[in-house]
Amino acid sequence: MTRLVDHDATGPVRLDESDIDETYGDIAVCRCGLSADPPFCDGSHKRTEGEADDVLYRYEDGERYPVDVVRREE
Numbered sequence: 224m225t226r227l228v229d230h231d232a233t234g235p236v237r238l239d240e241s242d243i244d245e246t247y248g249d250i251a252v253c254r255c256g257l258s259a260d261p262p263f264c265d266g267s268h269k270r271t272e273g274e275a276d277d278v279l280y281r282y283e284d285g286e287r288y289p290v291d292v293v294r295r296e297e
């Protein structure tokens with residue numbers, strides 16, 4: 224199964240002070256869709272640096288590829 228998810232965010236959202244866990248500390252929630260530990264940010268968003276605004280990208284095996292055509296499977 225392939226799923227196309229269109230994300231505009233290139234970094235996490237930080238929660239406010241009341242959301243800080245006493246055991247784990249600060250919590251950042253992933254908004255880029257690349258985290259290997261969702262819903263938490265693991266720093267993978269750094270791979271989005273340098274993205275052009277008008278280009279769709281596919282991230283696979285640690286690499287970034289621009290996508291020319293999106294085909295819909297029925």
Ligand code: FES
Pocket residue numbers: 233234235236252253254255256257258263264265266267268269
């Ligand atoms: S925002 Fe997705 S890994 Fe940080």
